[in-house]
Amino acid sequence: DQQVKQNSPSLSVQEGRISILNCDYTNSMFDYFLWYKKYPAEGPTFLISISSIKDKNEDGRFTVFLNKSAKHLSLHIVPSQPGDSAVYFCAASTSYGKLTFGQGTILTVHP
């Protein structure tokens, strides 16, 4: 039972355009959501998070949106840069602190 799903295995975007990465979850007990970026053979790097009391959180070029009724969150990257090319994981947790990760989406930003 996959509680956090990233249904798009890959996404290709032109430099300067918007990248939108999507994530769906099924467990209504999740109340904290995170996005991580990962390069091959490295550990994931934390990007941005959002708690369930908010519907939007912004940090520079990165914005995370949360739609609790749809159990859906998304990460927007504007403008996209070639250095953003990586695997992006969404993750969700409850008050116990353990993270449940999606399968990841490979983002490729073309110059």
Add this chain to the structure above:
Amino acid sequence: SQTIHQWPATLVQPVGSPLSLECTVEGTSNPNLYWYRQAAGRGLQLLFYSVGIGQISSEVPQNLSASRPQDRQFILSSKKLLLSDSGFYLCAWQQGAYNEQFFGPGTRLTVL
């Protein structure tokens, strides 16, 4: 500032051999510690987590075990490796439940 170390970076081991991967955290005290595995082409699977010295919770039944002998040290072990144990192993720390987890550089384990 906090840092997290993992070693070795890469490891090639024969089937049936033992395993010991070490993770240490600096610059924080009493962190929650986690071991994850990423199999080829797949997401991150939580293997073990620890909220304190000697306290280990296992998430999935498997051939591996974990120990936390000191506050900032987390060890992943196996007595006899299987081919299916190959993967990229990641250690992470977290300060409190409502905070992000920070990951180490990972260990690439290949079992032949």
